[in-house]
Amino acid sequence: MKLPGKTVERLSKYRRTLLECLNEKRNFIYSHDLAARIHITAVQVRRDLMLIGYSSVLRKGYDVRELIDTISKIIDSEESIHVAVIGIGNLGRAVAGYFKGKRSKLNLVASFDNDPQKINKVISGVKCYPYNDIERMIKELDIRIAILTVPLDSAKEITEEMVRYGIKGILNFTTIPLNVPSGVYLEEYDMITSIEKVAYFVKENKI
Amino acid sequence: MKLPGKTVERLSKYRRTLLECLNEKRNFIYSHDLAARIHITAVQVRRDLMLIGYSSVLRKGYDVRELIDTISKIIDSEESIHVAVIGIGNLGRAVAGYFKGKRSKLNLVASFDNDPQKINKVISGVKCYPYNDIERMIKELDIRIAILTVPLDSAKEITEEMVRYGIKGILNFTTIPLNVPSGVYLEEYDMITSIEKVAYFVKENKI
DNA sequence: GTAACAATGTTAATAAAATAACAATAATCA
DNA sequence: TGATTATTGTTATTTTATTAACATTGTTAC
Numbered sequence: 001m002k003l004p005g006k007t008v009e010r011l012s013k014y015r016r017t018l019l020e021c022l023n024e025k026r027n028f029i030y031s032h033d034l035a036a037r038i039h040i041t042a043v044q045v046r047r048d049l050m051l052i053g054y055s056s057v058l059r060k061g062y063d064v065r066e067l068i069d070t071i072s073k074i075i076d077s078e079e080s081i082h083v084a085v086i087g088i089g090n091l092g093r094a095v096a097g098y099f100k101g102k103r104s105k106l107n108l109v110a111s112f113d114n115d116p117q118k119i120n121k122v123i124s125g126v127k128c129y130p131y132n133d134i135e136r137m138i139k140e141l142d143i144r145i146a147i148l149t150v151p152l153d154s155a156k157e158i159t160e161e162m163v164r165y166g167i168k169g170i171l172n173f174t175t176i177p178l179n180v181p182s183g184v185y186l187e188e189y190d191m192i193t194s195i196e197k198v199a200y201f202v203k204e205n206k207i
Numbered sequence: 208m209k210l211p212g213k214t215v216e217r218l219s220k221y222r223r224t225l226l227e228c229l230n231e232k233r234n235f236i237y238s239h240d241l242a243a244r245i246h247i248t249a250v251q252v253r254r255d256l257m258l259i260g261y262s263s264v265l266r267k268g269y270d271v272r273e274l275i276d277t278i279s280k281i282i283d284s285e286e287s288i289h290v291a292v293i294g295i296g297n298l299g300r301a302v303a304g305y306f307k308g309k310r311s312k313l314n315l316v317a318s319f320d321n322d323p324q325k326i327n328k329v330i331s332g333v334k335c336y337p338y339n340d341i342e343r344m345i346k347e348l349d350i351r352i353a354i355l356t357v358p359l360d361s362a363k364e365i366t367e368e369m370v371r372y373g374i375k376g377i378l379n380f381t382t383i384p385l386n387v388p389s390g391v392y393l394e395e396y397d398m399i400t401s402i403e404k405v406a407y408f409v410k411e412n413k414i
Numbered sequence: 415g416t417a418a419c420a421a422t423g424t425t426a427a428t429a430a431a432a433t434a435a436c437a438a439t440a441a442t443c444a
Numbered sequence: 445t446g447a448t449t450a451t452t453g454t455t456a457t458t459t460t461a462t463t464a465a466c467a468t469t470g471t472t473a474c
Contacts, residue, residue, distance in 0.1 A: 004460075006460090008403075013397065031422075038384045039384050042421090044461095046424090047463090049422095056421090059421055059469070081410075090298070090304060090331075094297035095398065145406060171401055177245045178246075179246060185408040187404060194216075195378060199312070202288070202352060202392050213432095237450090237451070238451075238452075247432095250432080250433060254432085254433090254453090256452095256453090266452070
Protein backbone atom coordinates (compact mmCIF):
# COMPACT_ATOMS: atom_id res chain seq x y z
CA MET A 1 0.00 0.00 0.00
CA LYS A 2 1.45 3.35 -1.04
CA LEU A 3 0.10 6.08 1.23
CA PRO A 4 0.60 9.82 0.71
CA GLY A 5 3.33 11.27 2.90
CA LYS A 6 0.90 13.64 4.57
CA THR A 7 -1.35 10.79 5.53
CA VAL A 8 1.56 8.88 7.03
CA GLU A 9 2.44 11.93 9.10
CA ARG A 10 -1.09 12.16 10.38
CA LEU A 11 -1.26 8.44 11.13
CA SER A 12 1.72 8.90 13.40
CA LYS A 13 -0.11 11.68 15.20
CA TYR A 14 -3.35 9.72 15.37
CA ARG A 15 -1.55 6.86 17.02
CA ARG A 16 0.08 9.05 19.61
CA THR A 17 -3.25 10.72 20.36
CA LEU A 18 -4.98 7.36 20.63
CA LEU A 19 -2.36 6.16 23.08
CA GLU A 20 -3.17 9.17 25.21
CA CYS A 21 -6.82 8.17 25.03
CA LEU A 22 -5.96 4.74 26.36
CA ASN A 23 -4.23 6.39 29.29
CA GLU A 24 -7.42 8.28 29.95
CA LYS A 25 -9.38 5.01 29.84
CA ARG A 26 -11.22 6.17 26.78
CA ASN A 27 -11.93 3.12 24.64
CA PHE A 28 -13.87 4.74 21.84
CA ILE A 29 -13.42 8.03 20.04
CA TYR A 30 -15.35 9.88 17.36
CA SER A 31 -13.62 11.15 14.27
CA HIS A 32 -14.35 14.72 15.28
CA ASP A 33 -12.88 14.20 18.76
CA LEU A 34 -9.72 12.73 17.33
CA ALA A 35 -9.59 15.56 14.81
CA ALA A 36 -10.08 18.22 17.47
CA ARG A 37 -7.18 16.91 19.49
CA ILE A 38 -4.75 17.60 16.70
CA HIS A 39 -6.60 20.57 15.24
CA ILE A 40 -7.63 19.16 11.92
CA THR A 41 -11.05 18.31 10.51
CA ALA A 42 -13.08 15.18 11.08
CA VAL A 43 -13.32 14.67 7.34
CA GLN A 44 -9.59 14.44 7.08
CA VAL A 45 -9.48 11.82 9.80
CA ARG A 46 -12.17 9.75 8.12
CA ARG A 47 -10.52 10.07 4.75
CA ASP A 48 -7.17 8.95 6.11
CA LEU A 49 -8.75 6.00 7.85
CA MET A 50 -10.56 5.12 4.66
CA LEU A 51 -7.21 5.04 2.89
CA ILE A 52 -5.89 2.51 5.34
CA GLY A 53 -9.10 0.54 5.11
CA TYR A 54 -10.13 0.84 8.70
CA SER A 55 -13.78 0.96 9.61
CA SER A 56 -15.50 1.24 12.89
CA VAL A 57 -17.79 -1.63 13.73
CA LEU A 58 -20.10 0.28 15.98
CA ARG A 59 -21.41 3.82 15.63
CA LYS A 60 -19.84 4.64 18.93
CA GLY A 61 -16.77 5.94 17.20
CA TYR A 62 -13.53 4.12 16.60
CA ASP A 63 -12.27 1.40 18.87
CA VAL A 64 -9.13 3.03 20.24
CA ARG A 65 -7.16 -0.15 20.80
CA GLU A 66 -8.14 -1.60 17.45
CA LEU A 67 -7.22 1.56 15.59
CA ILE A 68 -3.85 1.76 17.31
CA ASP A 69 -3.20 -1.79 16.15
CA THR A 70 -4.33 -1.08 12.62
CA ILE A 71 -2.15 2.00 12.31
CA SER A 72 0.78 0.16 13.83
CA LYS A 73 0.43 -2.64 11.31
CA ILE A 74 0.70 -0.06 8.56
CA ILE A 75 3.45 2.24 9.73
CA ASP A 76 5.54 -0.17 11.79
CA SER A 77 7.73 -2.93 10.51
CA GLU A 78 7.41 -6.49 11.74
CA GLU A 79 10.85 -6.51 13.26
CA SER A 80 12.65 -3.85 15.23
CA ILE A 81 14.38 -1.18 13.12
CA HIS A 82 17.77 0.03 14.25
CA VAL A 83 18.43 3.74 14.25
CA ALA A 84 21.58 5.78 14.81
CA VAL A 85 22.14 9.43 15.57
CA ILE A 86 25.07 10.88 13.67
CA GLY A 87 26.62 13.73 15.62
CA ILE A 88 25.78 13.78 19.31
CA GLY A 89 25.86 17.51 20.00
CA ASN A 90 22.89 19.34 21.48
CA LEU A 91 20.53 18.42 18.68
CA GLY A 92 21.71 14.82 18.58
CA ARG A 93 21.17 14.50 22.30
CA ALA A 94 17.72 16.01 22.01
CA VAL A 95 16.79 13.45 19.38
CA ALA A 96 18.33 10.61 21.36
CA GLY A 97 16.33 11.74 24.37
CA TYR A 98 13.09 11.08 22.53
CA PHE A 99 13.94 7.40 22.27
CA LYS A 100 14.72 6.98 25.94
CA GLY A 101 12.36 4.68 27.72
CA LYS A 102 10.06 4.44 24.71
CA ARG A 103 8.96 1.00 23.63
CA SER A 104 8.58 1.01 19.89
CA LYS A 105 9.74 -0.75 16.77
CA LEU A 106 12.32 1.99 16.34
CA ASN A 107 15.37 1.38 18.46
CA LEU A 108 18.21 3.79 18.83
CA VAL A 109 21.28 1.57 18.95
CA ALA A 110 24.24 3.91 18.48
CA SER A 111 25.47 7.43 18.10
CA PHE A 112 28.54 8.63 16.24
CA ASP A 113 30.79 11.58 16.85
CA ASN A 114 34.42 12.53 16.55
CA ASP A 115 34.83 14.29 19.87
CA PRO A 116 37.27 12.18 21.94
CA GLN A 117 35.35 13.27 25.05
CA LYS A 118 32.28 11.48 23.74
CA ILE A 119 33.65 8.38 22.09
CA ASN A 120 32.89 5.15 23.92
CA LYS A 121 30.71 6.97 26.42
CA VAL A 122 27.01 6.40 26.84
CA ILE A 123 25.30 9.69 26.02
CA SER A 124 21.54 10.20 26.31
CA GLY A 125 21.17 6.48 26.75
CA VAL A 126 23.19 5.34 23.77
CA LYS A 127 26.82 4.50 23.17
CA CYS A 128 28.89 6.83 21.04
CA TYR A 129 31.29 5.50 18.38
CA PRO A 130 33.82 7.38 16.26
CA TYR A 131 32.92 8.20 12.66
CA ASN A 132 35.59 5.76 11.57
CA ASP A 133 33.50 2.92 12.90
CA ILE A 134 30.43 3.78 10.87
CA GLU A 135 30.97 1.08 8.28
CA ARG A 136 31.61 -1.61 10.84
CA MET A 137 28.77 -0.61 13.14
CA ILE A 138 26.17 -0.23 10.41
CA LYS A 139 26.81 -3.84 9.56
CA GLU A 140 27.33 -5.13 13.07
CA LEU A 141 24.26 -3.49 14.53
CA ASP A 142 22.19 -3.66 11.34
CA ILE A 143 21.50 0.08 11.37
CA ARG A 144 18.84 1.05 8.84
CA ILE A 145 18.03 4.65 9.63
CA ALA A 146 20.37 7.55 10.34
CA ILE A 147 19.42 10.83 11.93
CA LEU A 148 21.91 13.40 10.78
CA THR A 149 22.75 16.10 13.31
CA VAL A 150 26.37 16.77 12.39
CA PRO A 151 28.14 20.07 11.68
CA LEU A 152 27.66 21.38 8.15
CA ASP A 153 31.05 20.53 6.78
CA SER A 154 30.84 16.81 7.40
CA ALA A 155 27.23 16.24 6.32
CA LYS A 156 27.85 15.37 2.68
CA GLU A 157 30.79 13.09 3.20
CA ILE A 158 29.22 11.10 6.01
CA THR A 159 26.02 10.71 4.05
CA GLU A 160 27.82 9.24 1.07
CA GLU A 161 29.61 6.88 3.36
CA MET A 162 26.44 5.75 5.09
CA VAL A 163 24.66 5.22 1.81
CA ARG A 164 27.58 3.14 0.59
CA TYR A 165 27.34 0.95 3.65
CA GLY A 166 23.68 0.28 3.26
CA ILE A 167 21.69 2.82 5.25
CA LYS A 168 18.09 2.89 3.98
CA GLY A 169 16.67 6.07 5.42
CA ILE A 170 18.06 9.44 6.45
CA LEU A 171 16.49 12.23 8.43
CA ASN A 172 18.63 15.26 7.68
CA PHE A 173 18.58 18.05 10.24
CA THR A 174 21.50 19.93 8.76
CA THR A 175 20.98 22.84 6.42
CA ILE A 176 22.98 21.08 3.71
CA PRO A 177 20.70 19.68 1.03
CA LEU A 178 21.62 16.05 0.46
CA ASN A 179 21.49 13.82 -2.54
CA VAL A 180 20.79 10.13 -2.16
CA PRO A 181 20.31 7.35 -4.68
CA SER A 182 16.87 5.88 -5.21
CA GLY A 183 16.28 3.11 -2.74
CA VAL A 184 17.32 5.40 0.08
CA TYR A 185 14.58 7.52 1.57
CA LEU A 186 15.55 11.05 2.53
CA GLU A 187 13.58 13.43 4.71
CA GLU A 188 14.95 16.89 5.36
CA TYR A 189 14.07 19.39 8.01
CA ASP A 190 15.57 22.83 8.05
CA MET A 191 15.09 24.67 11.31
CA ILE A 192 16.33 27.99 10.02
CA THR A 193 13.87 27.92 7.19
CA SER A 194 11.06 27.24 9.66
CA ILE A 195 12.08 30.16 11.81
CA GLU A 196 12.31 32.48 8.83
CA LYS A 197 8.91 31.28 7.68
CA VAL A 198 7.40 32.15 11.03
CA ALA A 199 9.03 35.57 10.85
CA TYR A 200 7.62 36.16 7.38
CA PHE A 201 4.07 35.29 8.33
CA VAL A 202 4.29 37.29 11.52
CA LYS A 203 5.29 40.26 9.42
CA GLU A 204 2.51 39.65 6.89
CA ASN A 205 -0.14 39.29 9.58
CA LYS A 206 0.77 42.67 10.92
CA ILE A 207 0.27 44.49 7.68
CA MET B 208 2.06 40.29 -1.00
CA LYS B 209 0.75 36.92 0.19
CA LEU B 210 3.16 34.19 -0.84
CA PRO B 211 2.48 30.45 -0.51
CA GLY B 212 4.17 28.89 2.50
CA LYS B 213 6.17 26.55 0.32
CA THR B 214 7.53 29.43 -1.68
CA VAL B 215 8.57 31.24 1.48
CA GLU B 216 10.43 28.14 2.61
CA ARG B 217 12.26 27.95 -0.67
CA LEU B 218 13.09 31.66 -0.63
CA SER B 219 14.86 31.09 2.65
CA LYS B 220 16.87 28.30 1.07
CA TYR B 221 17.59 30.33 -2.06
CA ARG B 222 19.00 33.11 0.02
CA ARG B 223 21.24 30.83 2.02
CA THR B 224 22.49 29.22 -1.17
CA LEU B 225 23.09 32.59 -2.77
CA LEU B 226 25.11 33.70 0.23
CA GLU B 227 27.29 30.66 -0.30
CA CYS B 228 27.70 31.72 -3.91
CA LEU B 229 28.95 35.11 -2.79
CA ASN B 230 31.53 33.36 -0.64
CA GLU B 231 32.66 31.51 -3.71
CA LYS B 232 32.92 34.80 -5.60
CA ARG B 233 30.17 33.75 -7.94
CA ASN B 234 28.23 36.85 -8.93
CA PHE B 235 25.74 35.32 -11.33
CA ILE B 236 23.83 32.08 -11.22
CA TYR B 237 21.47 30.30 -13.60
CA SER B 238 18.12 29.06 -12.40
CA HIS B 239 19.18 25.48 -13.01
CA ASP B 240 22.36 25.91 -10.99
CA LEU B 241 20.49 27.37 -8.08
CA ALA B 242 17.93 24.59 -8.42
CA ALA B 243 20.58 21.88 -8.51
CA ARG B 244 22.13 23.09 -5.30
CA ILE B 245 18.97 22.45 -3.36
CA HIS B 246 17.80 19.54 -5.48
CA ILE B 247 14.71 21.01 -6.97
CA THR B 248 13.87 21.94 -10.57
CA ALA B 249 14.81 25.09 -12.43
CA VAL B 250 11.18 25.69 -13.26
CA GLN B 251 10.33 25.86 -9.62
CA VAL B 252 13.03 28.43 -9.03
CA ARG B 253 11.85 30.57 -11.90
CA ARG B 254 8.25 30.30 -10.82
CA ASP B 255 9.08 31.34 -7.27
CA LEU B 256 11.11 34.29 -8.51
CA MET B 257 8.26 35.25 -10.79
CA LEU B 258 5.96 35.32 -7.77
CA ILE B 259 8.22 37.79 -6.01
CA GLY B 260 8.54 39.81 -9.19
CA TYR B 261 12.26 39.46 -9.65
CA SER B 262 13.71 39.35 -13.12
CA SER B 263 17.24 39.05 -14.33
CA VAL B 264 18.45 41.89 -16.48
CA LEU B 265 21.01 39.94 -18.44
CA ARG B 266 20.84 36.42 -19.80
CA LYS B 267 23.82 35.54 -17.70
CA GLY B 268 21.57 34.26 -14.97
CA TYR B 269 20.54 36.04 -11.82
CA ASP B 270 22.63 38.70 -10.15
CA VAL B 271 23.45 37.00 -6.87
CA ARG B 272 23.75 40.12 -4.77
CA GLU B 273 20.63 41.67 -6.25
CA LEU B 274 18.59 38.54 -5.70
CA ILE B 275 19.74 38.25 -2.10
CA ASP B 276 18.55 41.81 -1.54
CA THR B 277 15.25 41.19 -3.25
CA ILE B 278 14.55 38.08 -1.22
CA SER B 279 15.61 39.83 1.97
CA LYS B 280 13.23 42.70 1.28
CA ILE B 281 10.42 40.16 1.05
CA ILE B 282 11.09 37.80 3.91
CA ASP B 283 12.82 40.12 6.37
CA SER B 284 11.25 42.86 8.39
CA GLU B 285 12.58 46.38 8.35
CA GLU B 286 13.53 46.30 12.00
CA SER B 287 15.15 43.57 14.02
CA ILE B 288 12.75 40.91 15.34
CA HIS B 289 13.30 39.62 18.83
CA VAL B 290 13.11 35.89 19.40
CA ALA B 291 13.12 33.77 22.56
CA VAL B 292 13.71 30.10 23.14
CA ILE B 293 11.35 28.63 25.71
CA GLY B 294 12.97 25.71 27.49
CA ILE B 295 16.73 25.60 27.24
CA GLY B 296 17.33 21.83 27.32
CA ASN B 297 19.24 20.05 24.59
CA LEU B 298 16.88 21.08 21.85
CA GLY B 299 16.66 24.64 23.07
CA ARG B 300 20.43 24.90 23.15
CA ALA B 301 20.66 23.47 19.66
CA VAL B 302 18.26 26.11 18.39
CA ALA B 303 20.03 28.87 20.28
CA GLY B 304 23.29 27.71 18.76
CA TYR B 305 21.99 28.48 15.28
CA PHE B 306 21.68 32.14 16.18
CA LYS B 307 25.18 32.47 17.55
CA GLY B 308 27.38 34.76 15.54
CA LYS B 309 24.77 35.12 12.78
CA ARG B 310 23.94 38.61 11.62
CA SER B 311 20.31 38.69 10.65
CA LYS B 312 17.09 40.50 11.33
CA LEU B 313 16.20 37.73 13.74
CA ASN B 314 17.80 38.21 17.10
CA LEU B 315 17.67 35.74 19.92
CA VAL B 316 17.34 37.89 23.01
CA ALA B 317 16.36 35.50 25.81
CA SER B 318 15.72 31.98 26.87
CA PHE B 319 13.37 30.76 29.58
CA ASP B 320 13.56 27.75 31.84
CA ASN B 321 12.65 26.73 35.36
CA ASP B 322 15.83 24.89 36.25
CA PRO B 323 17.55 26.91 39.03
CA GLN B 324 20.88 25.77 37.61
CA LYS B 325 20.13 27.65 34.41
CA ILE B 326 18.33 30.77 35.57
CA ASN B 327 20.33 33.97 35.19
CA LYS B 328 23.12 32.14 33.39
CA VAL B 329 24.13 32.77 29.81
CA ILE B 330 23.54 29.54 27.91
CA SER B 331 24.40 29.11 24.24
CA GLY B 332 24.96 32.81 24.05
CA VAL B 333 21.72 33.98 25.57
CA LYS B 334 20.57 34.75 29.09
CA CYS B 335 18.09 32.43 30.74
CA TYR B 336 15.11 33.78 32.70
CA PRO B 337 12.58 31.90 34.83
CA TYR B 338 9.15 31.20 33.35
CA ASN B 339 7.70 33.61 35.88
CA ASP B 340 9.40 36.45 34.09
CA ILE B 341 7.87 35.69 30.72
CA GLU B 342 5.27 38.43 30.91
CA ARG B 343 7.75 41.05 32.01
CA MET B 344 10.46 40.07 29.55
CA ILE B 345 8.17 39.81 26.53
CA LYS B 346 7.30 43.41 27.13
CA GLU B 347 10.69 44.62 28.24
CA LEU B 348 12.60 43.01 25.37
CA ASP B 349 9.78 43.29 22.82
CA ILE B 350 9.86 39.57 22.06
CA ARG B 351 7.77 38.71 19.01
CA ILE B 352 8.60 35.10 18.26
CA ALA B 353 8.88 32.13 20.61
CA ILE B 354 10.53 28.84 19.86
CA LEU B 355 8.95 26.25 22.06
CA THR B 356 11.23 23.47 23.24
CA VAL B 357 9.75 22.76 26.64
CA PRO B 358 8.70 19.45 28.20
CA LEU B 359 5.27 18.25 27.12
CA ASP B 360 3.39 19.06 30.28
CA SER B 361 4.12 22.77 30.26
CA ALA B 362 3.63 23.42 26.53
CA LYS B 363 -0.04 24.36 26.59
CA GLU B 364 0.06 26.56 29.63
CA ILE B 365 3.12 28.52 28.56
CA THR B 366 1.70 29.01 25.10
CA GLU B 367 -1.49 30.51 26.44
CA GLU B 368 0.52 32.79 28.62
CA MET B 369 2.76 33.95 25.81
CA VAL B 370 -0.18 34.59 23.54
CA ARG B 371 -1.81 36.63 26.27
CA TYR B 372 1.29 38.75 26.60
CA GLY B 373 1.50 39.50 22.92
CA ILE B 374 3.73 36.97 21.21
CA LYS B 375 3.05 36.98 17.47
CA GLY B 376 4.64 33.78 16.20
CA ILE B 377 5.37 30.38 17.67
CA LEU B 378 7.50 27.57 16.36
CA ASN B 379 6.37 24.52 18.29
CA PHE B 380 8.84 21.67 18.59
CA THR B 381 6.89 19.78 21.19
CA THR B 382 4.59 16.95 20.23
CA ILE B 383 1.64 18.72 21.82
CA PRO B 384 -0.63 20.23 19.16
CA LEU B 385 -1.26 23.85 20.07
CA ASN B 386 -4.16 26.16 19.50
CA VAL B 387 -3.58 29.84 18.96
CA PRO B 388 -5.95 32.70 18.18
CA SER B 389 -5.88 34.23 14.72
CA GLY B 390 -3.29 36.94 14.57
CA VAL B 391 -0.71 34.58 16.01
CA TYR B 392 1.15 32.48 13.48
CA LEU B 393 1.88 28.92 14.52
CA GLU B 394 4.28 26.52 12.86
CA GLU B 395 4.62 23.01 14.24
CA TYR B 396 7.34 20.48 13.74
CA ASP B 397 7.08 17.02 15.15
CA MET B 398 10.33 15.11 15.16
CA ILE B 399 8.81 11.80 16.12
CA THR B 400 6.42 11.98 13.23
CA SER B 401 9.32 12.64 10.88
CA ILE B 402 11.22 9.65 12.15
CA GLU B 403 8.20 7.41 11.85
CA LYS B 404 7.64 8.70 8.35
CA VAL B 405 11.17 7.78 7.37
CA ALA B 406 10.66 4.32 8.87
CA TYR B 407 7.45 3.86 6.91
CA PHE B 408 8.97 4.77 3.57
CA VAL B 409 12.06 2.69 4.25
CA LYS B 410 9.76 -0.24 4.84
CA GLU B 411 7.72 0.47 1.71
CA ASN B 412 10.80 0.82 -0.48
CA LYS B 413 11.93 -2.59 0.56
CA ILE B 414 8.73 -4.33 -0.47
C1' DG C 415 -42.42 0.98 15.31
C1' DT C 416 -40.88 4.93 13.16
C1' DA C 417 -39.19 9.69 12.93
C1' DA C 418 -35.23 12.34 14.02
C1' DC C 419 -30.58 12.34 14.82
C1' DA C 420 -25.58 11.36 14.76
C1' DA C 421 -21.85 9.41 12.87
C1' DT C 422 -19.52 7.00 9.21
C1' DG C 423 -17.51 5.84 4.46
C1' DT C 424 -17.16 7.39 -0.08
C1' DT C 425 -17.59 10.11 -4.13
C1' DA C 426 -17.41 14.73 -5.99
C1' DA C 427 -15.60 19.42 -6.01
C1' DT C 428 -12.15 22.75 -4.87
C1' DA C 429 -7.76 24.47 -3.84
C1' DA C 430 -2.82 24.26 -3.76
C1' DA C 431 1.48 22.77 -5.57
C1' DA C 432 4.41 21.01 -8.93
C1' DT C 433 5.47 20.21 -13.65
C1' DA C 434 5.39 20.91 -18.47
C1' DA C 435 5.08 23.72 -22.56
C1' DC C 436 6.43 27.42 -25.05
C1' DA C 437 7.13 32.18 -26.87
C1' DA C 438 10.58 35.76 -26.33
C1' DT C 439 15.19 37.28 -26.35
C1' DA C 440 20.04 37.76 -25.60
C1' DA C 441 24.45 35.49 -26.83
C1' DT C 442 27.23 32.67 -29.94
C1' DC C 443 29.01 31.16 -34.05
C1' DA C 444 29.28 29.78 -38.81
C1' DT D 445 24.21 38.60 -41.16
C1' DG D 446 21.33 34.96 -40.02
C1' DA D 447 20.85 30.47 -37.91
C1' DT D 448 21.46 28.15 -33.56
C1' DT D 449 21.57 27.80 -28.84
C1' DA D 450 20.62 28.85 -24.04
C1' DT D 451 17.98 30.93 -20.78
C1' DT D 452 14.22 33.28 -19.06
C1' DG D 453 9.18 34.55 -17.72
C1' DT D 454 4.65 33.07 -18.08
C1' DT D 455 0.61 30.40 -19.18
C1' DA D 456 -1.39 25.82 -19.29
C1' DT D 457 -1.61 21.19 -17.52
C1' DT D 458 -1.24 17.73 -14.26
C1' DT D 459 -0.87 16.01 -9.85
C1' DT D 460 -1.63 16.10 -5.02
C1' DA D 461 -4.10 17.48 -1.00
C1' DT D 462 -8.03 19.31 1.22
C1' DT D 463 -12.77 20.21 1.76
C1' DA D 464 -17.55 19.57 0.80
C1' DA D 465 -21.57 16.77 -0.20
C1' DC D 466 -24.32 13.07 0.65
C1' DA D 467 -26.20 8.38 0.99
C1' DT D 468 -26.09 4.84 4.52
C1' DT D 469 -26.79 3.02 8.89
C1' DG D 470 -26.92 2.46 13.80
C1' DT D 471 -29.07 4.80 17.83
C1' DT D 472 -32.31 7.38 20.44
C1' DA D 473 -36.68 9.32 21.59
C1' DC D 474 -41.22 9.29 21.34
